[in-house]
Amino acid sequence: MAQLSQAITIYLGSTICIVGIIGGFLNILVFLTLRTFNEKSCGFYLIVMSFVNIGNLTTGLLSRILISGFHLDWTLISPFYCKFRWYGLQFGVLTSFTCTWLTAIDQYLSTNRRIEWRRWSSIKLAHRVMAAFIIVWLLHGIPYLIYFDLVQSPITDKLVCASVNKILQYYHTYGYLILFAGIIPLVITGIFGLLARRNVRHTVNGTISLVQRYLDQQLTKMVLSQLFYNFIFTFPYTMLTTIMSFIPAVNDSLISTRLDFANVMTILVYYMSFASPFCIYTCTSERFRQQLTYVLLDVHLKRWRRSPSIIINAMASSQVEKGETSAV
Template sequence: MSTSLSLIGKQIIIYGGLPVFIAGTVGGLLNTLVFLSLRTFRQSSCAFYLTIMSILSIIQLCLALLARVITAISSVDATETSLFYCKSRLYLINTCNVISMTCFCLATIDQYCATCSNLHWQQFCNIKLARRIIIIFIIIWILHGIPYLVFYDHVSLPNTNKFICIVTNQIFDQYRGFFMVLGLIGFLPITIAALFGSMAFRNIKEMPYRTVPLVRRELDKQLTVMVLVQVVVGIFGLLPYTTVFAVATNKNLTSDPVIQAKLQFATTVTVIIYYTYFASPFYVYICVSERFRKQLFYVLFNIHLNRWRRRRIIINHVAPET
């Protein structure tokens, strides 16, 4: 039974993970392009957080999901052959993950403050402050991830010449499982995003009765809807894996080989669902925001395609085609 579940799980990783990786990478690049090309977004603190999220999502999909797909296809795990790769990959994955979740929470909090009727809270929504906050959190999480470089190591399997990449410190293993996975990248961001997202939604419903400039009102509505739907997608994407991981921490269950195989299979399935969270933002924005769709077409065709055509014309004038 465990062998058949393992084979099915490998196929799920290959045929489920590869489309998620391709779609997520393309979507992340388009998100980044739109956010960086339009001045409206470049001056918005919420859009700044979403831009950082898009960049980190691409890195996360490459380091984590693509590596899983390659391992499933080739049946060769590079973490077992290279100690440097073993340490650095896990360090980068977890550091990028927690920074991304921080941006997810900050974007939700930012939209709550931006849509608040109290001017004091609105003052926290500025791009300069957002940049400082992100720099501080990046430094904190980079330093926080150092134990991954220290406590992950190669351990040889009994009666074989193979090595596995695992945590060699029991205290850090418990900290990683309960505080990192279940807390920082699990239930905590879901709770914060859901709380501030619901309050931002309430503020948006009251906004038509306030005296707010039209341009800002439309931008706040657009970003709030984008963030709120991303919160819902995040809950459905993050919660299954976090729940399965929480169940897997029960040592009484994992001592049974059959239950362990089922939990491993459930982990494989929920991992794909987990990475749809990183792959979905662009498609969420396209579906829920007509304004974002127009901005995407404007950026692609009016800005970059025209710029490419002008360059072609200039090149042809300098060196005529023969």
């Protein structure tokens, strides 16, 4: 089972990492190119989330592949990396999930019938709210820098990267993993996502322009689809973490091996919540597929083709000017 876990981690984990990073960059390309996204607060949250998801995959999943797939654990080599990895993980995960439920709340506000509520869906306000949460999550991770270190495991007698503070151990399991990175994002995103969907369905003709209505429908569909798959991807790891927190230390090697296998598998599935947004948007939104095609082919490909011709024309013009000058 250990060899199976290692093989799955290497091949499946690498696939998730590569697809997620490429998809994240394509999301950023579309969101930054089109004004329908980069001038809206909802689009701003999606841009930030795409950047953070790439960071989660490169720092979190990549190190998980090295640990479980190649038995190369840098956290056991460097105490600083032990601290920094958990600090970066908690910041990236919480920021990504924060962007998800802020997007759902923003969609509820932007699709509301009341004009005064729609005014809260502002790009300037989104910048301030996002900056505030980034500062909060950066400060939130300071205990990880202080109390995470290389300690001797009482079960295996091996060095592990873990918290040396009992209070932080309990908070890490019940506060961070189960509450902030599990239940709260799913609940908030679910409630406001469904409210936004109801707003879009009951939009009164004339209160919102037709173009705006189509964009709201697209964004609401994208947010709800991501909520559904985030629940599928994060629920197994959250449940396993909760169950294992109530189970005493297991001395049976067979049970311990099976629990380790289940833990590795649920972690890989968990990282799919950061790797899957592009695939979700592409599969669920026909308009996003059209926008992606337009951005890649009609905007950037044509710009790339024009660039060499512009350079050649400029060189030709300079040569002509030199010839004219020499003739004079």
